[in-house]
Amino acid sequence: MHSGYWLMATLFLPLITAAVLVGVPDSRKDIVRYISVTVGAVLFAMSVFIFFAYEVDHGGGYQFFIRYDWLENVAFLGPHGISLALGLDGISAPMVLLTGVVAFGGTLISWKIEHHNKDFFILFWVLVAGVYGTFESLDLFFFFFWYEVAVLPMYLLIAVWGSSSVFETFSRTKEYSAMKLTIMLVSASILIFLGIFAVFKEAGLGTFDLQQLYAYHFDENFQKMAFPLFVIGCGVLAGLWPFHTWSPDGHVSAPTAVSMLHAGVLMKLGAFGIIRLGIQLLPEGATFWMPGLMILATCNVVYGAFAATAQRDFKYMIGYSSVSHMGLVLMGLATMNQIGIDGAVLQMFAHGVMTATFFAMVGSVYDQTHTRDMRQYSGLVHRMPLFVFFFGLAGLASLGLPGLSGFVAEFHIFVGAFRTYPWAGALGIFAAAMTAVYILRMMSMAMFGPVDDKWNDLKEMTYLERGTAVLLLAAMLFMGLWPAPFIDRISETVRVLPGVS
Amino acid sequence: MNDLNLDYTLFIPEYFLAGLVVLLVVLDLYVTQVKKSWLSYIAAAGLAATAGVSLCWIDKQSNFARIVAIDNYTTYFRVFFMATGAIVCLASGKLVEDKLRHPGEFFALVILSTIGAIGMAASRELMTAYLSLELLSFSLYILVSFEKFDLRSNEAGIKYLLLGAFASAFFLYGMSLIYGVTGSTYYSDISANLSQGTDKFEWALLMGLVLMITGLGFKVAAVPFHMWTPDAYEGAPVAITAYLSTTSKAAGFALLLRLFSGAFQVVHDDWSWMIAGIAAATMILGNLVALQQHNIKRLMAYSSIGQVGYMLMGIAGLSHNTASALVLHMTGYMVSNMAIFIVIIAWYNMTGKEEIGDFRGMRERAPLLAGVLAGALFSLAGLPLFAGFVTKFILFQAVTDQGYYWLAAIGVVTSVISLYYYLQVMKQAFVIKPDEGDEALLPVPLLMNGMAAALMLGVFYVGLYPQQLFDAIDNATGFLFV
Numbered sequence: 001m002h003s004g005y006w007l008m009a010t011l012f013l014p015l016i017t018a019a020v021l022v023g024v025p026d027s028r029k030d031i032v033r034y035i036s037v038t039v040g041a042v043l044f045a046m047s048v049f050i051f052f053a054y055e056v057d058h059g060g061g062y063q064f065f066i067r068y069d070w071l072e073n074v075a076f077l078g079p080h081g082i083s084l085a086l087g088l089d090g091i092s093a094p095m096v097l098l099t100g101v102v103a104f105g106g107t108l109i110s111w112k113i114e115h116h117n118k119d120f121f122i123l124f125w126v127l128v129a130g131v132y133g134t135f136e137s138l139d140l141f142f143f144f145f146w147y148e149v150a151v152l153p154m155y156l157l158i159a160v161w162g163s164s165s166v167f168e169t170f171s172r173t174k175e176y177s178a179m180k181l182t183i184m185l186v187s188a189s190i191l192i193f194l195g196i197f198a199v200f201k202e203a204g205l206g207t208f209d210l211q212q213l214y215a216y217h218f219d220e221n222f223q224k225m226a227f228p229l230f231v232i233g234c235g236v237l238a239g240l241w242p243f244h245t246w247s248p249d250g251h252v253s254a255p256t257a258v259s260m261l262h263a264g265v266l267m268k269l270g271a272f273g274i275i276r277l278g279i280q281l282l283p284e285g286a287t288f289w290m291p292g293l294m295i296l297a298t299c300n301v302v303y304g305a306f307a308a309t310a311q312r313d314f315k316y317m318i319g320y321s322s323v324s325h326m327g328l329v330l331m332g333l334a335t336m337n338q339i340g341i342d343g344a345v346l347q348m349f350a351h352g353v354m355t356a357t358f359f360a361m362v363g364s365v366y367d368q369t370h371t372r373d374m375r376q377y378s379g380l381v382h383r384m385p386l387f388v389f390f391f392g393l394a395g396l397a398s399l400g401l402p403g404l405s406g407f408v409a410e411f412h413i414f415v416g417a418f419r420t421y422p423w424a425g426a427l428g429i430f431a432a433a434m435t436a437v438y439i440l441r442m443m444s445m446a447m448f449g450p451v452d453d454k455w456n457d458l459k460e461m462t463y464l465e466r467g468t469a470v471l472l473l474a475a476m477l478f479m480g481l482w483p484a485p486f487i488d489r490i491s492e493t494v495r496v497l498p499g500v501s
Numbered sequence: 502m503n504d505l506n507l508d509y510t511l512f513i514p515e516y517f518l519a520g521l522v523v524l525l526v527v528l529d530l531y532v533t534q535v536k537k538s539w540l541s542y543i544a545a546a547g548l549a550a551t552a553g554v555s556l557c558w559i560d561k562q563s564n565f566a567r568i569v570a571i572d573n574y575t576t577y578f579r580v581f582f583m584a585t586g587a588i589v590c591l592a593s594g595k596l597v598e599d600k601l602r603h604p605g606e607f608f609a610l611v612i613l614s615t616i617g618a619i620g621m622a623a624s625r626e627l628m629t630a631y632l633s634l635e636l637l638s639f640s641l642y643i644l645v646s647f648e649k650f651d652l653r654s655n656e657a658g659i660k661y662l663l664l665g666a667f668a669s670a671f672f673l674y675g676m677s678l679i680y681g682v683t684g685s686t687y688y689s690d691i692s693a694n695l696s697q698g699t700d701k702f703e704w705a706l707l708m709g710l711v712l713m714i715t716g717l718g719f720k721v722a723a724v725p726f727h728m729w730t731p732d733a734y735e736g737a738p739v740a741i742t743a744y745l746s747t748t749s750k751a752a753g754f755a756l757l758l759r760l761f762s763g764a765f766q767v768v769h770d771d772w773s774w775m776i777a778g779i780a781a782a783t784m785i786l787g788n789l790v791a792l793q794q795h796n797i798k799r800l801m802a803y804s805s806i807g808q809v810g811y812m813l814m815g816i817a818g819l820s821h822n823t824a825s826a827l828v829l830h831m832t833g834y835m836v837s838n839m840a841i842f843i844v845i846i847a848w849y850n851m852t853g854k855e856e857i858g859d860f861r862g863m864r865e866r867a868p869l870l871a872g873v874l875a876g877a878l879f880s881l882a883g884l885p886l887f888a889g890f891v892t893k894f895i896l897f898q899a900v901t902d903q904g905y906y907w908l909a910a911i912g913v914v915t916s917v918i919s920l921y922y923y924l925q926v927m928k929q930a931f932v933i934k935p936d937e938g939d940e941a942l943l944p945v946p947l948l949m950n951g952m953a954a955a956l957m958l959g960v961f962y963v964g965l966y967p968q969q970l971f972d973a974i975d976n977a978t979g980f981l982f983v
Binding site: 152196 | 821897901917
């Protein structure tokens with residue numbers, strides 16, 4: 001067994017970094033950059049270590065467990081009332097790895113930020129701490145605590161460092177998108193809040209410790225009542241249709257690193273919350289409601305794919321494809337069978353690295369041209385071959401080419417879906433085919449064809465951007481070519497999830 | 502009646518404060534060598550020292566002739582009110598230097614009102630509670646209108662005085678009805694008499710409760726008795742606005758807790774629905790109307806009304822747990838709110854502006870203040886890392902445990918609404934650029950920066966390490982239910 005201090009370190013290193021950055025003078029942008037990239041690298045290394053040190057064949061229990069009693073034996077709280085309990089299972093281990101990869105990539109990409117980069121990185125590290133905390137928490141209070149920490153910096157990150165979109169007939173300002181994202185996510189938290197209050201009162205254990213709550217058997221009617229609170233509450237963050245509308249707007253307006261982290265990792269918090277608070281806490285509620293989630297998830301998959309096809313803005317296209325791919329995650333969860341949920345978790349990782357790559361690539365072009373309208377581009381491959389190479393690979397992963405991460409994940413999900421809801425599986429495969437349509441069309445429109453003279457000055461990606469792309473691509477290939485480390489960890493835990501067939 | 506405890510040493514902290522009042526006035530009038538600005542330091546130091554002295558009464562439960570209880574609850578609020586008073590005294594240095602000819606009076610009134618507030622927390626008898634309430638209120642009437650040559654300040658003072666007098670009359674009338682049906686003004690006797698059945702005087706009791714809740718509702722600015730709040734907050738000197746939104750409210754709740762737990766807990770069903778209704782209306786109206794404000798003081802007025810709604814939930818489902826949660830939330834609110842007001846005061850002192858739009862570019866011109874503003878606003882909105890998340894969470898959970906799911910739901914929903922208008926303030930401070938030619942750093946006095954930073958640390962303390970504080974509060978509120 002490994003020490004839980006590794007998890008503590010992933011949680012507190014970003015927070016301490018944020019606190020240290022407060023003390024750095026505004027003018028020393030270089031110090032901010034060096035500190036942040038170093039910390040990003042250390043976090044990445046720790047995440048890789050944690051992922052591989054997680055022991056398979058351990059029975060599916062929590063590893064790296066550590067508990068610090070935070071507030072107990074006072075008022076309505078009993079022993080271990082609220083404790084910072086951290087631990088990993090086979091589902092959160094890949095998520096920690098994902099966070100490490102994307103956060104490190106995000107620090108590299110954000111090297112070029114000039115405007116108050118100190119403030120940017122303070123908020124960025126708070127965001128990263130929130131993400132790690134949510135994946136690692138085994139306490140209901142702290143799960144929600146870190147979940148909200150991850151939402152907290154979004155308004156300023158988008159409104160200060162983001163970019164507005166102007167279309168022919170209307171525009172979306174970054175302030176609008178930032179407010180929409182924040183208010184929608186925090187509104188969704190209302191449901192989680194109420195769910196937590198109800199669960200705590202119903203159990204009457206005087207503790208928010210998730211392992212004790214998992215052991216408690218909730219009344220079946222209560223489960224049916226409370227499950228929608230958690231699933232819709234968390235689902236909004238996962239981009240659940242019809243509450244997905246914050247996602248394209250928010251991701252488009254956000255600065256590159258924030259888009260990467262938000263679409264790549266933060267949306268996974270929502271899906272992860274459905275597992276932790278929905279399936280694990282209220283299994284009978286899950287069995288009852290999952291057909292409903294399947295319907296919504298199918299809408300996600302199909303609607304997202306069609307909407308992405310209609311977009312002419314790079315980032316909006318990626319944003320809607322995220323909606324579609326997160327729908328696949330939800331679809332996998334809604335199957336409630338082993339292979340489907342395996343696939344959902346795999347897809348969480350696969351979509352995370354893939355969409356982060358997309359956003360990083362778009363950022364490298366947008367910073368030079370300040371337009372994201374793909375009709376403005378033509379023949380980029382002649383000016384930026386590396387860019388097209390990376391973008392293309394991410395695109396191929398997105399449409400599920402074997403050998404890349406997307407294939408492994410989608411394959412699992414579709415097998416799971418066909419076992420329970422064949423119609424959903426069929427629609428899912430149809431949407432995956434649509435992915436090929438919009439990705440390939442975008443490639444042919446913007447990347448290939450004759451060179452447009454106005455882009456003669458375009459430069460290839462910077463070395464930092466290439467580093468980010470290589471990092472993310474390595475993760476994509478790792479999962480695509482050798483998925484065993486992932487599947488071993490995930491399936492072992494999914495097997496012991498309550499209510500999974 | 503021979504066994505009455507007439508131990509006058511119980512009031513030593515109040516004697517100190519009274520001495521401080523005299524000292525400040527005398528220094529101001531007769532010792533001309535003393536600079537005006539020193540008076541604020543003397544007042545703050547005196548309050549801080551007295552708060553230290555009052556710690557001697559920890560765990561020494563006693564009472565004075567059964568009318569005043571000196572227990573951990575009183576001690577907690579002694580420290581609470583003196584700390585708030587000290588912060589306000591320090592923060593009003595600039596106001597005093599620029600606008601007042603006799604600052605001694607100003608500080609003397611702040612300290613007198615502190616004595617009143619302590620009395621409200623300590624009283625276990627209706628007349629004493631009423632007198633303490635009036636001591637607080639009268640001091641505040643004067644303080645609100647202290648900027649004599651500012652019309653808004655005068656208007657605020659008159660409004661506050663007239664409506665406050667009405668509220669006091671309601672409270673008194675309610676008291677007399679309660680006295681009529683129970684034959685006593687002692688909380689413990691009222692409780693004992695009520696527990697023998699209320700069939701014979703149900704309507705009189707109800708009427709008395711309605712009137713008392715009306716009077717106290719006015720003092721804490723609960724809807725529908727809140728109309729004076731925005732005007733008084735806007736007109737008062739900013740430091741006094743800060744004082745109104747913290748001490749005045751906290752004292753009202755200290756009294757409500759002591760009174761309802763001590764005297765009326767046995768007839769909980771008779772009044773809990775009224776308070777629950779008021780709480781719901783207060784949360785909704787306060788937070789919705791705040792959306793439309795463009796003056797920062799009015800915004801904070803409505804935001805504080807919303808906060809009162811949250812705290813009233815704790816009274817509606819009154820129990821030891823909710824009382825602890827309420828005081829915890831109130832403490833977190835006090836620290837966060839004070840931090841925001843320090844920023845507002847510092848900004849106003851430097852720019853003379855108090856519209857929300859005038860906060861634009863604060864990030865460029867006063868980075869530390871902007872950071873504190875953001876953190877404290879997040880805290881009020883109830884986001885984690887800051888005090889507001891844990892205090893609201895505990896409060897809402899405690900209220901849910903009492904069966905008030907619907908109140909907790911309204912509380913959470915209105916919290917989200919409040920985030921919207923707090924973000925609007927943050928948008929000005931961080932997103933909007935300062936005007937051309939106005940980009941230079943402002944010379945923020947060290948004192949203001951220091952206080953803002955210290956209060957911010959307090960916000961983090963409550964938000965990240967609440968065990969000790971909550972233990973102390975839980976212990977203190979335990980004395981309400983003996």
